[in-house]
Each structure stands twice: as structure tokens, then as C-alpha cells.
Amino acid sequence: MSEEAITLKHLTVAYQSVPVLWDVSLGFKKGKMTAIIGPNGAGKSTLIKAMLQLIKPLTGEVAFSLNDHQMAPYKEVKQQVAYVPQNSSVDWDFPTTVLDVVTMGRYGRLGWFKRAKKADKEIAAQQLAKVGMQTFADRQISQLSGGQRQRVFLARALAQEADIYLLDEPLAGVDMKTERIIMNLLHELVAEGKTVIVVHHDLQTVEEYFDEVVFINRSLMAAGSVSSAFTDKNIEETYRTDQNVGERSAQP
């Protein structure tokens, strides 16, 4: 049995009074590449955001286990957890350059008030080279294509030099070249012993890309290694019904 990097216990999340995630208990294996899959609106992004305390869960616990922490709350391990949001979440006309955005990945380690130093810029430039974007360093970010934006976001997360990487649909709407670059880098991270968790939408590539799979549709439908849990039965059950969790139990 391999260890768990993130352990969820009875995680329940609601927007206003509508439950989006119902009683999810789950462990993400350390040093593995895990896909979170499920239909649109199943609560995949919500799951990630709740793990990062970006949304306050109604109940439940999220605990992180790293080399020097065991079952620690998120706030103690923030610097070790990198997050790649969906790239539609920011204003790409913001007056800043590609290298600048990647350097932002260093800000957490710097802490309040300290400026980014030359070493930070160098690390940022290295990450930019890893995603094949070094020639774009001085470009304004609005000039990038969707795939290039996604690669910049990944480079920013890499610059954090974290142990756990959480990515929200990094392959949505990107070109083949970007997909290959991103997946190669994620596999490199796993080879270095890091934990990678990806919200994924393409069932065709799950077996090729991932070690572990988690099926979500409002509640946990199934989880396990791709070889054992990625079955037609689990896929069908997850995608078959619109799950309306909580409504029954909320009514007397």
C-alpha cells in the first residue's frame, strides 16, 4: 500500500443551499498521477477548490501528508502545494509579460514585502524553457494562444517547486503540441516522486496518461488504479445519471 498525499474525510460542499459535493472520503496516492473525471457540473473543480480552501466546505476534513508533515491542514503546507487554475479565470489583457507571470510562482516562497531577486527570475526562465516558451519571455500575455497560456500557467506552478500539483482541466482546448509538453512535464514530476492530480475531461486518454482515477458525480462514484477501476461499468454509472445528492436527505 502506498501512502496518501491528500486525505479527504466526509468532504461536503454546498453553494448557498445546493450541495455540489456530498460526503466525499478519498485518498490521493503519493507519487502518482491521478485523474479526476466526471460529467460537466459534477463538482470536479469544486473538489479541487475545496481541497485548497478556496471554497469553505460545509463539513469534512482535508489533510496533507508530505515528507516533513503528516496529516497536516492546508495552511501549514501551502508552499508545497501548487495550483493551476483554468486559464479562463484571469484577465489576459493585464499589463504584464510572460516571464513576469511565471515569476509570480516564486512570490509565495518570498513572502510579504520581499522583491523577486535575480535567482527567482532565473528559476522562472528555466521553467519557461521547460514548457518551450523561452522565446516568449518578454511578450505581453494577450498575444498568446490558448495552449501557450496554459503552458505559462504550468510554468508558473513549476516555479513554486512544490510537492503536490493540482491542475484544473489543463488540457481543455489546447493544441496537440501543448498537450504533449504538459503531459511529459507532469510525468517528469511524478518520476521525481511528486504527486500530480488533474481534473481531466477526455476519457480516451485516461489509460495512456494516468496511474490512478477518481470518478466524481456530486459524490464519489469510484476510485482506484486505472488498471482496476477504469471500467466500462464505472464510466457508465458516473456519466449515466444526473445526481441530485442531498435533496432527498434534506427533505423530511
Added chain:
Amino acid sequence: MEQLLALFSDYTFQIVALGTGFLGLLSGVVGTYATLRKESLLGDALSHAALPGIALAFLLIGKKDLVYLLGGALISGLIATALIQWISKKSTVKFDNALSVVLSSFFGLGLVLLTHIQGLENANQAGLEKFIYGQASSMLLSDVQLLLAVGAGILVLVLLLWKELKVFAFDPVFTQTLGFQTRILQFILSAMIILTVIFGLESVGVILMSALLIGPAVAARQWSDRLGVVLILAGLFGMVSGVAGTFISSIGRQIPTGPTIVLVLSLIVMISLIFSPKRGLIIRWVNQRRKKKAYIKQIEEKQERSEKYAR
């Protein structure tokens, strides 16, 4: 000419120009963050909603002490913005609708109270209406000193929190995952916007203050893709508008300062929108035509070639 020289060496003019110039600089810098965070409309709501606070403060205290009046402005502005946030969060009314409803009802209340005050038999009553359009000439040395002190504090804070404000303005969610308390950054940003607006009420007025917040940022963004340059340019544009507007309104009689400042600013915005070498209307039009021509040429060449083969 002599008149101009006399004006420039006039002590009051110097004080007022210093005040409005610095206010413009501050508005440019703070307004850049406000527009990047898409919060410039809140500045608009805040300034309009300040009017009843000014009137009520005068009614309660009975004299025109700027500190009390601005204190009243601050309180009613904050109540209004809290009300807007609360309505758009808790009810089904959308943010923009909540904003216009609250903004206009507070402003209406302010106008009613001002009319009431003008009917009172109180020697002090005159001049409160300057807060509507702004009258920079009524700025006192002490007002300018207070503005300089608070404004310098804000500028130092912007320098100290350079990277924090930048990453927060660009991507607040990511900023939170980096371990920064975004609640603190949001509070600092809001406080900077509120203070700037409140300080602008006397010289620019409640109606046009938000223009001084938004205009310099919009103009500056046209000329650069770097936040640092945009901030410096926005500050510069705001300062030039402030000084030039004050100058123009001092030459003539009965020219309110606020509208004049905003007119100068509008001119800068217009020039920036049209002539910016990268984002301007002219260059975009030229580029579009160039591309169209190139495409047409490509298609024609292709047709010619296929016609040749057909033969």
C-alpha cells in the same frame, strides 16, 4: 501674460495646483489598480453616495469643518457600498442594477438634503454645493497638507506591496494559494480607493470623481504593456489633468474645477485611444486594411494559378 505670471506666483494658486496635481497623481495610481481589479464602478458609487453624508454631517455639526464633512462622506459612502455588496450577494438583483439603484437613491437624498440646507437661515450654509462639482479654490493649506501626508502613505504602501498587489490584481485566487491573505490585500486596495475618492470630493466633486479614477488608467494602458510604466503614466496623466484643470478654472470666473479637470483628462484619454502606436484606433484600422489587402492578393494569386492549370 502678466496676468498669467501673477497667477503662477499667486500663493493660493500654488497651493491649489499642488493639491489637485497630487490628487491626480494619486488617482492615477490607485485608479490603475481599481480598473485592473474591475472595481472602478465602486469608486463611482462611493463618491455619489458621499453627498448625503456631507449634508448630514453639516446638519449635525452646524459648521463647514472639512474633516467632519469628509468623515460624513466616508460613512455614507461605506454604507452605500456595503448595501450594494449585500443586495447583489443576498438577493437576485445583479451587481450593476444594485449599484445604480443605491447610487442614485443616495445621490438623490444628498440633493434633497442640500436643498433643505440652502433654505436654512445659517450664515455657514453657503458653499456646500461645491461638493457636487468641486471647487478646488476652496482648498486650504491644511487640506493639501493632509492630502500629501495620506497620499504619500498610499504611494509608499504601493511600493512596499508591489508584487503582492500585482499578483492580487492579476489573479486573486492564485494569490490565495501562494499563502497571502487576500482579505488583507483586498482591504488595503479598498482603503486606498476610498481615501482617494474622499480626498477628491472637495476639489473634483462627487459626480466626476470616478472619472479621475478611471481616466488616467484607461489612457495609460494604451501606451504600455508593463504595469510599472502604466502606473507611472497614469500618475502623470492624472497630475497634468489636475494642474491644467485648476489653471484653466482659475483664469476664468465661475468655472468649476472638477469638470475642467475631467475635460483635460478626457482629451488625454481621447488622444491615447486614437493615437496609441500599439492599441490605438488608427493603427488597428491600418493593420486591418493591410491584412485584408494581403488576403485578397493571396486569393487572387491562387485563382490565377488554378486558371492557368485549367488551361
